[in-house]
Amino acid sequence: MIPGFRVRTDGADSVGSPVTVSEPARSRETCRPLQAEAGDDCHAIHAMACRKRGCTRCAYVRNQDSWHARCPAGISGQTWLLPQMSGDRFSLACWVCKAAGQDSEWTQGVETKLVGNLQRHNDSAVHRAALLQLGLVQPEESDVVAGAPTTEAFLLVLQRRLEGRSLKKAEAGVGAEKKLQKLQLCLAGALTAMDRAFLADATCVSLFQDVRDHKLMIRFKACDERLQLRSGVIAYEDLQLETGTAGTIAGLRRALHKFYCDIDGSFLQQDFDKMCSRVEFFCSDAAADERLCGRVLLQSGLFPKMRYQVFDKAHACGRLLKRPWQSNDKLWQVVQNFALGQHSLAHRVQYSPHLARVFQHHCTLSETRPIRAERIRSLSFAKHRFGSVSKPLGRSILFIEAVIETNIWITLHRAGEEEAEAASTWLAAVTEEDLLLAALCADAADELMVFLRKFDKENWDTSQSQFWVVVFVSRLHHLFNQDNIWNAAGYTNHMLKVLETTSFGMVVQGHPKSIGGQKISNDLKRRCRLELQSWVVLLVDTLKTEFPHYELLSSMQVFHLSSQTQNRLDEVNPDSPQETHRRTALRRIAAACRVSLQELMDEFSDHLPIAQHLAATQGLESWEAWREAVLRTQARPSVKQNHPADKLKAALCRFGAMNCSTSGIEQLFSQIMKQTGHSRSNLSDESLFAEVKIFSDAKNSETHPSLVRGAQAVWTAWFGAERQTTRQRVDAGKPKQQQAGSESAWLCERRKVPAVLVDVDRVADTAWAAAEERFDQPMFQELEFQRLKRYRNLANAFLAQAVTEEDVPEELIEVAQYFAEADAHNETARKAKRQKLHSIMAPTPPRLQSSRIWLECHDEWLNQVPAGLAQNVVAEMHEATLFVVANANRIPPAVHWSAMMRGYDVVNLQFLSSSGAAGVAFNFDPSFSIRRSVLVSEEFWAAEPELAAVVELAMAAPNSKWRELHDWDEFAEKYEATAGPHLPATNRKPKQVIALTTREIKDEMQMDSVMCREDFQDFLSRVACTKRSLCGA
Secondary structure: OOOOOOOOOOOOOOOOOOOOOOOOOOOOOOOEEHHHOOOOHHHHHHHHHOOOOOOHHHHHHHOHHHHHHHOEOHHHOOEOEEEEEEOOEEEEEEHHHHHHOOOOHHHOOEOOOOHHHHHHHHOOHHHHHHHHHOOOOOOOHHHHOOOOOOHHHHHHHHHHHHHOOOOOOOEOOOEOHHHHHHHHHHHHHHHHHHHHHHHHOEEEEEEEEEEEOOEEEEEEEEEEOOOOEEEEEEEEEEOOOOOHHHHHHHHHHHHHHHHOEOOOOOEOHHHHHHHHHHEEEEEEOOOHHHHHHHHHHHHHOOOOOOOEEEEOHHHHHHHHHHHHHHHOHHHHHHHHHHHHOOOOHHHHHHOOHHHHHHHHHHHHHOOOOOOOOOOOOOOOOOOOOHHHHHHHHHHHHHOHHHHHHHHHHHHHHOOOOHHHHHHHHHHHHOOHHHHHHHHHHHHHHHHHHHHHHHHOOOOOOHHHHHHHHHHHHHHHHHHHHOOOOOOOOOHHHHHHHHHHHOEEEEEEOOEEEEEEOOOOOHHHHHHHHHHHHHHHHHHHHHHHHHOOOOOHHHHHHHHOOOHHHHHHHHHHOOOOOHHHHHHHHHHHHHHHHOOOHHHHHHHHHHHHHHHHHHHHHHOOOHHHHHHHHHHHHOOOHHHHHHOOOHHHHHHHHHHHHOOOOOHHHHHHHHHHHHHHOHHHOOOOHHHHHHHHHHHHHOOOHHHHHHHHHHHHHHHHHHHOOOOOOOOOOOOOOOOOOOOOOOHHHHHHHHOOOOOOOOOHHHHHHHHHHHHHHHOOHHHHHHHHHHHHHHHHHHHHHHHOOOOOHHHOOHHHHHHHHHHHHHHHHHHHHHHHHHHHHHHHHOOOOOOHHHOOEEEOOHHHHHHHOOHHHHHHEEOOHHHOOEEEEOOOOOOOHHHHHHHHHHOOEEEEHHHHHOOOOOOOEEEEOOHHHOOEEEEEOHHHHHHOHHHHHHHHHHHOOOOOOEEEEOOHHHHHHHHHHHHOOOOOHHHOOHHHEEEEOOHHHHHHHOOOOEEOHHHHHHHHOOEEEEEOOOOOO
């Protein structure tokens, strides 16, 4: 028989329960069964008196015993032959076919004296069907699947569904879409029946539940007396209009009712009750409605033995990272800026294909990346999966050059837009401390990701959960508490090397900025590590909440068989003996199984060496080793008596069934969405569940033969014999008729409304005459917009020679020529802009050989100047054209103003010592190349003598276009002539006359042309980064 299937008939409850056969019912016709009147004596009297040659009745009398033996009525102990008289006519009928209501000549009676005719009816399909219907024979597999599609047809549909291919395309030799859908429904029905059969015999059952997009999915994992495991989907249910916990509970009940409907539609109450009585564990995530759902189920009585609500450990790992980070404002801000924030580059790159291309290009050009970048197309941003934050954080660190370069690209190419402002803000705010903290967070997130992956699958080893916890915390202690994070291979070590060996230069909001290029101080390292240590404190406390020592799950560690693992755990707690831990764990397990603790400990100790030997010699996992050990000791009665294992088997059933994780459901949700998509949201509930069931539970090819046989049985029960098509359908290719009451029929009727053809202008004029009073300003603007658009389109068409001059008004020809000239001018401007942006993104570094070099630390750095450049070094600042400073991010004011006014270069020492191969370089546009009149006030001379002297020397330079003003009276006179109120507003040029003074005087005068030190620098500074040490620049 096929596992999980029963054949139901009208006259029998199930296979093997035959109907009670009483005396055959009398026919309504004149045929009279002879046994009812005279028994066997009438046959003997007839045989003595009959002289008719070839008499049928005489042949029956002579061969009665042998014919009865050849024609048994199944397991009834009788023959199906029914001799009967109709007038003077003797015939033989089949009382089995009569009782089953078969349409056959044998129900009326057949005159025959040939045993071959009797044998043919005995072997006929009609007669066997009658025997099956009355429960008089055990059905064979061929009886159950008779008339069903072939095995190849079911395997084809199964393969299509597992590959995610559509069933819309017809398959030659199998059928079109509708038949393929039926085959899929039968496969799902067979899987469901096999699951029900296993659950009916299970010892312990766990249910896993999750909700996404208003869809409830429930999976089970069960273990039976033979320590066999099975898991599968019970429900994929639409919650309809219901929400919250009540909706989830209602959906669960509705789904279970559907799951326990047999192939004939009847509800299997007994099997349903058996399954409910074996559910002991309920697993969900820790959302508030899921928590409440578990508590309601515990109290509802639906699952009488349910005592444990376990929360998914993969979700718990996500909370280990998120909640401690959110508690630390500094770390949370760094994570937002680098990975999760709406304005982070990870977010923008993920949702912009163009920016993704830009980022990928800069990744390939990165000089400090430690890995290949050909396949890096994004930062793998996924805000809904918080546990995966390590990917965007880590990639931001590994490709920090590309991150900075992409942000610079955004500020240039998206200028004036919100994302350019966000990129500029990030560039201005980011510091070495931020980069180190981001790297530390990336290492922490990766450690947690390794820990999370242990639980992020449905079949994880529950016996190792506590060991994984200890390993995870120990690694955090090694990295963050013992200060090994800086030297251990990882994101932090990489970022530290990059910052200490590379300078990142850029111009942000008009100001030069440099990051890195100097050794990171121990104080900065200490401050950064302190932030992560605070995270460790919060994480460990959260860990104690999410992985409590008292829960049954932690007690499953007792079944772990690796001696190496146990030895490592003993080293962690040398004062706590192993036997104490073992007894505590077994005490909790015994309470869960409701068995004697002492008996469980005895059986555990008896089987432990056997399981350890199997694990060591055969390489088995803990569960398989324990299972094999128990099966071996219970295989023979003699061995079983010496090695009892009833209590241990009960514990192992809980061990096997308690893989409490909803990760399988989460992953299945994503796979279903990828396979079905939003475009197939109109699938019926049955078809959608069938797809989910097959995709989830039919991947094991070893079960495919029994699955196909079960599907064939379902087909026979639901659809009967397969229809065989031998000729082309006469209606093939013809459109189907719309069904009455359907939407398509309604639309077809609506579109039959007749309409007389009318000129377009007439339609508009008629509508205008009626609606003119209704038109308001926006409507008139829209009319004008459309008129101008038609006008321009016609002009463009004329320029493209798509229309002739006859089609174009005369005045439009001149307008078209103007459009052509404007397009040419705009194209020239666009080309110039592209060249400018290209020059900014790929700048030309300064030429050292032709530069006069000034050193900030002259005596200390002189020996680091390349030999060919030593003669270019000058001592006086005003003689130099290139300034070398210690930190390009903090240029000395006098150097900054000299370079700003004269248009010279500022570089760091790394740039000079490497002859321009590395380091940072900035080039300033010469401010004195624009004609201005400048007053350096006596107040400014007193406050900033060094900067005042720099300005005076710059104005005195031969190529300077600045004219010196000597006092405030001269400034007032010049300002009046240049920007006075007597001039038209368009002719006023107040910034051509500038006074440089102190902030107090500036605030008192309230004039834009009167500037203090900061205003003067911001107004005149035009700087470009000519060497960034980024992506080859």
